[in-house]
Amino acid sequence: MSELLGRDGALALAEDALGNSAADQTEVVLQRGREMVTRFTSNFIHQNTAESTAKVSVRAAEGKRVGWAEVTSTRKEEVRQTAARALGIARAQSENPHFISLPAPAPLPDVRSFYDSTAGLGPESRAELVRAVVEEARQRHCAAAGALTVVVDELAVANSQGVRAYCCGTRAQLTVVASESSQGLSGYELASGFSQWTGPDIGHLDARAVAARACDKCLLGRQPVGLDPGEYAVVLEPEAVGELVAMLGWLAFSARAVQEGRSFLSEKLGHKVVDERISIWDDGTDERGIPMAFDFEGVGKRRVDLIEQGVGVGYVHDSYTAGKEGRGSTGHAGPPPSEWGPMPLNMFVAEGDQSLDEMVASTDRGVLVTRFHYVNPVKPKETVLTGMTRDGTFLIENGKVTKGIRNMRFTDSVLEMLSRVEAVGNRSELVSAWICRAPALKLRAMRFTSTV
Amino acid sequence: MAEIRAEMSMARAAVEAARRAGADYADARATHKRSQLFRVRNGQTESVQDKVDMGLGVRVLLRGAWGFAARAVNSEGEVESVALEAVQVARASAMVPSPDAGPSGSLLGMEQAARGAWRSKFQVDPFEMADGKKIEPLLEADEAMRRVNKVKVAVGTVNFMRERKFFASSEGSEIEQERIESGAGVEAVALANGEMQTRSYPNNFGQHLVGGYEVIAGMNLSAGAERAAKEAVELLYAPPCPSTETAVILSSSQMVLQIHESCGHPTELDRVFGTEASYAGTSFLTPDKLGSFRYGSRLVNLVADATAEGGVGSFGYDDEGVPAQREYLVKEGIFTGYLMSRETALRLGRKSNGCMRAESWNRLPIIRMTNISLEPGDCTLEEMIADTKQGIYMDTNRSWSIDDVRLNFQFGCELAREIENGKLGRVLKNPTYHGVTPEFWNSCDAVGNASEWRLWGLLSCGKGEPVQSAHVGHGSAPARFRNVRVGIVS
Numbered sequence: 008m009s010e011l012l013g014r015d016g017a018l019a020l021a022e023d024a025l026g027n028s029a030a031d032q033t034e035v036v037l038q039r040g041r042e043m044v045t046r047f048t049s050n051f052i053h054q055n056t057a058e059s060t061a062k063v064s065v066r067a068a069e070g071k072r073v074g075w076a077e078v079t080s081t082r083k084e085e086v087r088q089t090a091a092r093a094l095g096i097a098r099a100q101s102e103n104p105h106f107i108s109l110p111a112p113a114p115l116p117d118v119r120s121f122y123d124s125t126a127g128l129g130p131e132s133r134a135e136l137v138r139a140v141v142e143e144a145r146q147r148h149c150a151a152a153g154a155l156t157v158v159v160d161e162l163a164v165a166n167s168q169g170v171r172a173y174c175c176g177t178r179a180q181l182t183v184v185a186s187e188s189s190q191g192l193s194g195y196e197l198a199s200g201f202s203q204w205t206g207p208d209i210g211h212l213d214a215r216a217v218a219a220r221a222c223d224k225c226l227l228g229r230q231p232v233g234l235d236p237g238e239y240a241v242v243l244e245p246e247a248v249g250e251l252v253a254m255l256g257w258l259a260f261s262a263r264a265v266q267e268g269r270s271f272l273s274e275k276l277g278h279k280v281v282d283e284r285i286s287i288w289d290d291g292t293d294e295r296g297i298p299m300a301f302d303f304e305g306v307g308k309r310r311v312d313l314i315e316q317g318v319g320v321g322y323v324h325d326s327y328t329a330g331k332e333g334r335g336s337t338g339h340a341g342p343p344p345s346e347w348g349p350m351p352l353n354m355f356v357a358e359g360d361q362s363l364d365e366m367v368a369s370t371d372r373g374v375l376v377t378r379f380h381y382v383n384p385v386k387p388k389e390t391v392l393t394g395m396t397r398d399g400t401f402l403i404e405n406g407k408v409t410k411g412i413r414n415m416r417f418t419d420s421v422l423e424m425l426s427r428v429e430a431v432g433n434r435s436e437l438v439s440a441w442i443c444r445a446p447a448l449k450l451r452a453m454r455f456t457s458t459v
Numbered sequence: 460m461a462e463i464r465a466e467m468s469m470a471r472a473a474v475e476a477a478r479r480a481g482a483d484y485a486d487a488r489a490t491h492k493r494s495q496l497f498r499v500r501n502g503q504t505e506s507v508q509d510k511v512d513m514g515l516g517v518r519v520l521l522r523g524a525w526g527f528a529a530r531a532v533n534s535e536g537e538v539e540s541v542a543l544e545a546v547q548v549a550r551a552s553a554m555v556p557s558p559d560a561g562p563s564g565s566l567l568g569m570e571q572a573a574r575g576a577w578r579s580k581f582q583v584d585p586f587e588m589a590d591g592k593k594i595e596p597l598l599e600a601d602e603a604m605r606r607v608n609k610v611k612v613a614v615g616t617v618n619f620m621r622e623r624k625f626f627a628s629s630e631g632s633e634i635e636q637e638r639i640e641s642g643a644g645v646e647a648v649a650l651a652n653g654e655m656q657t658r659s660y661p662n663n664f665g666q667h668l669v670g671g672y673e674v675i676a677g678m679n680l681s682a683g684a685e686r687a688a689k690e691a692v693e694l695l696y697a698p699p700c701p702s703t704e705t706a707v708i709l710s711s712s713q714m715v716l717q718i719h720e721s722c723g724h725p726t727e728l729d730r731v732f733g734t735e736a737s738y739a740g741t742s743f744l745t746p747d748k749l750g751s752f753r754y755g756s757r758l759v760n761l762v763a764d765a766t767a768e769g770g771v772g773s774f775g776y777d778d779e780g781v782p783a784q785r786e787y788l789v790k791e792g793i794f795t796g797y798l799m800s801r802e803t804a805l806r807l808g809r810k811s812n813g814c815m816r817a818e819s820w821n822r823l824p825i826i827r828m829t830n831i832s833l834e835p836g837d838c839t840l841e842e843m844i845a846d847t848k849q850g851i852y853m854d855t856n857r858s859w860s861i862d863d864v865r866l867n868f869q870f871g872c873e874l875a876r877e878i879e880n881g882k883l884g885r886v887l888k889n890p891t892y893h894g895v896t897p898e899f900w901n902s903c904d905a906v907g908n909a910s911e912w913r914l915w916g917l918l919s920c921g922k923g924e925p926v927q928s929a930h931v932g933h934g935s936a937p938a939r940f941r942n943v944r945v946g947i948v949s
Contacts, residue, residue: 044924048733051557052524055548058821058925059530060514077510079531089511096507099590103503130526130551138555152736154924184737195864201737267612268650344508346498380740385858385871385947386889388655393869393947395862397740416860416867416893418947456947457893459867 012039012081014173017163020063023083025167028090030067030097032109033167035090036303036343037063039081040160045133048152050141052134064343067093068109071102075344107330112169115307116292118300124210125177126159133157136214140183143218149185149225151218156180157209164305172305178297179209182439184398185221187229195413195459198231200224201377201398203246205437207297224377224399228411233458234402236415240373240429241453242366242403247376248356248445249438251392252287255421256351256442258387260289260313260321261339262328263348271388271422272319281425283317284359289351291338296353296437296444304340311337313351325349356445359431366430366449368406374453375401375408379417390421393456419454427451466491467635469538470627473517476542478629482519482549484567485542486628488778489515490820493586494620497594499601501613507590514820517545520567523560524552529821568805572631573782577775579638580768581671585619586639588672593617596675597643600684604647607688609695612648615684616665617641617675632780640771640930641674642667642916645684649691656694656888658687658873662712663856667916667930668769690874693886700875700890702946706850706939707892708843708905711913713872714833714935716856719917721896722754722761723828723931725865726788726796727814727922728803734825738924740863743896744794746807752794755900760834761789763798765813770830770932771916774816778824781813788831792901800826818927825923830914830932836906840937843905850878851945853890869893869947892945899940907936 012020021035039061046054063086064077074096078089133155144151161175186199202220204212243251264270271280291299291308301307304326312321324332325340328349339349367375377399385391395416401408425448432446466489477485491513498506515538516529526549528541553560560566585593597615604613619641626634644665649656657663660683668674709717724730725742733741744752755761765783767773774783779801788796797807798814803826816827844852858871875890876883914934921928 042925045551046734046737046924047555048736049557050555051560052552052555053557053734054525054527054823054825054924055552056527056529056823056925057544057548058528060821061531062512073507075506075508077508077512079512079514080533082533085511092509096509096590100504100507103505105503130548131554134551134554141555150733152733154737156924182737186736195866267648269612269648269655274653344496344506346506380863381860383858383860385869385891388653393858393860395860395867397863414862414867416862416869418869457867457869457944459862459895 011161011175017161017173018165018171020081020086021163021165024065024086024090025165027087028067028094030069030094032068033090034066034109035063035165037163040158043133043157045137045155047137047141049150050144052137063089065090065093066343067097068106069094069097071104071106072097072100073103073106074100105327105331109166109168110170110304110306110326110336113307115172115300118292118298119294120174120176120207120298122177122208124208125157125179128157128209139214140218143215144185144222147222147226149187149222151183151185153181153183164301164303166305170305172301174300176207178207179212180205180439181212181214181217183218183221185225187225198225198228198411199398200228203439205439205441227408228399228401231411231413234412234415236455236457238452238454240370241450242370242373242375243448243450244377245436245445245447246378246438248448249440249443250379250382251421252354252356252445253440253443254382254392255390256354258384258390260323260351261348262322262324265322266328266331269388271390272322275319278319279317280319280422281314281317282428284428284431285314285317285425286357287314287354288312289323289354291353293353293355297441299353302338302340303342304336306336306338306340308338323349323351352442354443356435358433358435358446360433361430362433363447366447367403367408370403371405373403374412375403385418391418392421393418413458415455415458417453418456424450424453466625469515469532470625472535472538473515473542474627474629476539477517477519477546480543480546482521482546484520484629485517486626487515487517488624488626488817488820490622490624492620492622492819496616496618497597498616499597502601502605504594512819515541516817516820517542518823519545519549521546521549522553523566524549524556526552527823567801571780573776573780574633575775576635579669581639583672585641585672586621596680600645600680603681603685604645604688607692609649609651609692610647610688611650615645617643626778626780628780634776634780636775638669639671640667640669641671643675643678643680645680645687647688647691649695651695654695656691657857658691658694659855660684660687662915663873664917664919667771667918669771669773670769694874694888697886697888700851700887700946704942704944706847706941707943707945708847708850708852708937708939710854710937711911711935712855712915713853714938715915715917715933716859716870718761718831718833718933718935720859720861721865721868722788723831726798727826728797728799729826732803735922739922743864743866748794750795753792753901754789754794754897755792756903757791758836758906759789759792759900759903760787761831762787762834763829763831765829767830767914767932770914771930772829772932777813777815778817779811779815781811784812786812798826798828816929818929822927827922827929828920828931830934832934833906833938835909835912835936837908838905840907840911843907843937843939844878844883845881847878847939848880851890852876852878852883866895868896890945891947892943893947894943902941903938904941905939907938911936
């Protein structure tokens with residue numbers, strides 16, 4: 008894919024498939040994009056990839072029987088064949104009584120999601136940005152590892168009910184892990200530090216500053232000491248908070264999970280579930296995230312409040328789950344096929360009134376966490392997660408960050424952690440998980456259950 | 460066959476174009492993949508998917524710097540365009556070079572050319588069957604689960620994949636491969652009084668093997684589903700797993716995750732050399748430990764085998780054209796081997812053992828597991844339990860987490876049972892255990908025999924940026940470990 012198809016080109020392809028489909032209802036989703044990833048380790052580029060993909064997904068319904076087919080081609084004949092295959096699959100199925108209809112057209116929000124600065128970044132320019140990172144790391148006697156990711160994509164959704172939706176978008180991310188080993192090796196004895204930048208407009212990326220932050224953490228954390236497992240006051244940087252909230256979104260805020268009883272909201276909708284200083288919502292139209300005007304069914308995005316001042320108030324729908332409740336979709340259908348059901352992909356956590364420095368200064372003894380690693384659910388309905396700290400974990404003593412500590416494992420409930428909030432940061436960041444913008448948080452306690 | 464010949468031509472043409480543009484080394488993979496997935500949920504055929512995925516990926520080495528480009532191609536012009544882009548990307552990589560950058564021969568070692576073909580075995584081609592027949596066992600299993608009171612969610616999937624791959628390299632390799640994989644799995648979720656318990660069959664990620672529909676037919680999904688549903692309900696009312704230090708016997712199905720996370724990943728040599736340092740992490744198995752580090756007890760023999768019959772980690776040649784091989788990673792408890800590529804093996808003075816694999820045409824090959832298995836021991840599960848005075852038996856993985864150097868791990872299982880005086884006792888819910896990799900494996904004092912050994916397939920091993928999923932196999936019998944810390948969460 009060297010150029011965008013554009014609205015006319017993308018919808019023309021979809022119209023052709025719709026026009027040739029014999030199904031009662033047909034939906035065509037075109038996803039076309041370029042993803043360029045430049046990876047580096049030990050201060051050199053070791054992997055550099057440029058991938059162009061295009062896929063067309065067709066959902067065909069005959070009455071209440073639904074089939075789905077996909078092809079990684081935009082050739083008209085192959086797309087038509089894919090539509091026919093979807094119909095063949097539908098005709099061979101039993102009826103699904105919960106399938107009501109593909110969505111009807113409705114006005115879509117106007118959202119800016121495409122930036123020429125990002126789309127026009129060629130391989131040489133990407134290498135220049137990495138070179139800036141590496142030079143910064145070398146100056147500080149650190150070894151830099153990380154990845155610069157640039158994505159340019161377009162999404163078109165059209166259906167036989169009249170939906171015609173098109174958007175194009177860009178997103179970029181730089182992650183840097185600075186370590187003190189020239190081999191790029193890390194371990195419990197070695198210090199490392201992480202920093203990142205994520206956004207749709209790479210014009211806002213200061214690669215040297217990202218590298219400098221990672222190096223600062225690495226150098227501060229040299230000769231890490233051990234800390235016994237136990238409960239500690241913690242200051243979680245935005246990256247760490249975003250990881251927990253993103254996992255909460257996956258576990259709990261989908262209508263499918265709520266309807267099936269698998270989410271805490273199944274019993275606690277309308278109840279206070281966390282501290283009143285915590286509000287979380289999803290809003291694909293907010294340009295402080297990675298904005299999307301509509302979902303993968305062509306339904307316009309809008310803000311959905313999930314937790315409002317500590318109370319669990321909402322969850323997200325696609326047309327299928329909404330139909331089960333006699334409601335309208337909230338615009339959260341995922342990329343087809345939607346195995347997990349509707350998902351919040353643009354989450355925001357409300358900012359508070361304290362800086363990170365103020366949170367640290369107010370902590371007598373605690374742990375400062377930069378990010379987590381390999382976080383997974385242990386008890387999904389109770390939101391109990393486990394994971395490790397990583398790349399910048401520090402001891403706070405008498406209001407100051409004093410030394411690095413060896414990575415520790417936490418096992419704790421997100422809802423309980425968010426009920427132990429003592430302060431909320433006054434500045435949020437779009438985190439490396441792409442789907443969450445979060446501030447720092449100070450928790451009165453977090454359970455660390457093991458280390459090495 | 461005409462389709463395959465066209466792909467052969469594309470791969471050759473891409474390699475030639477890359478060389479003309481200045482690449483020192485080039486290889487190309489053209490693949491055509493068809494996959495089908497059927498999902499039944501609470502009595503409804505929720506999803507029937509049929510996907511066709513095809514394209515060309517070109518990898519080049521230029522002045523010691525790598526470049527990769529990939530796209531779906533329909534013409535000679537597009538083939539050349541992908542190759543040129545790969546060279547352009549490599550030139551950009553050379554702007555931030557490795558201190559070891561040099562001619563491709565010095566990075567990859569001696570020229571290796573392989574010409575051949577490999578096709579996986581199957582009895583019943585699932586793509587020749589009617590959809591209705593394929594989904595029958597799933598519908599029966601779904602019904603069996605929903606008959607059990609308090610089971611609120613019953614989900615099952617059946618999936619098939621056929622991949623045709625053609626590889627060509629500037630060293631003269633030309634390889635055709637074709638494989639069919641089949642798999643299925645069911646899950647019952649029981650809910651009562653605000654609590655949720657899940658039980659799966661045959662494993663929480665299903666079971667997947669290289670083979671045709673005979674793989675599904677041999678699973679007895681319906682009987683397994685009914686048992687899973689009953690156990691999910693039983694778990695709702697079971698006491699929680701206590702927090703203690705005790706002997707733990709892990710089922711064959713849980714051993715999959717134990718082996719995968721604490722052996723498979725840390726033996727990936729690219730990880731050791733820092734290629735995943737910013738994402739998945741590195742490894743505690745540094746090269747100075749090779750040949751001498753006591754990874755586990757003398758009962759622990761872990762092997763990487765890309766030739767294992769039926770394994771989803773099996774193939775004829777890897778994605779660098781290196782033939783599939785079998786090699787020990789741990790022999791009688793001593794760490795002896797890595798999963799390697801041509802480039803990483805050379806750094807140790809060794810030759811590649813064929814572990815470079817890409818998810819599909821659009822991803823760069825990186826070192827992946829093949830089939831990583833614990834060789835069988837000498838006792839039955841029954842004998843192992845009878846020989847255990849006090850302990851806990853844990854079955855089927857439910858949660859997993861390990862640190863970025865593969866030392867500190869924590870796993871949770873769906874179900875556990877007490878062992879008292881050599882007998883299985885009460886069912887326990889929410890069992891978890893944690894440990895440190897070499898301490899844990901050194902506490903292994905019993906491994907089940909060949910009759911207890913089973914080869915499992917996992918389709919969702921994630922690694923790399925952009926992330927890619929690998930299909931990997933793990934074979935194991937149940938095994939016992941002493942003095943394990945269990946029960947983090949009550």
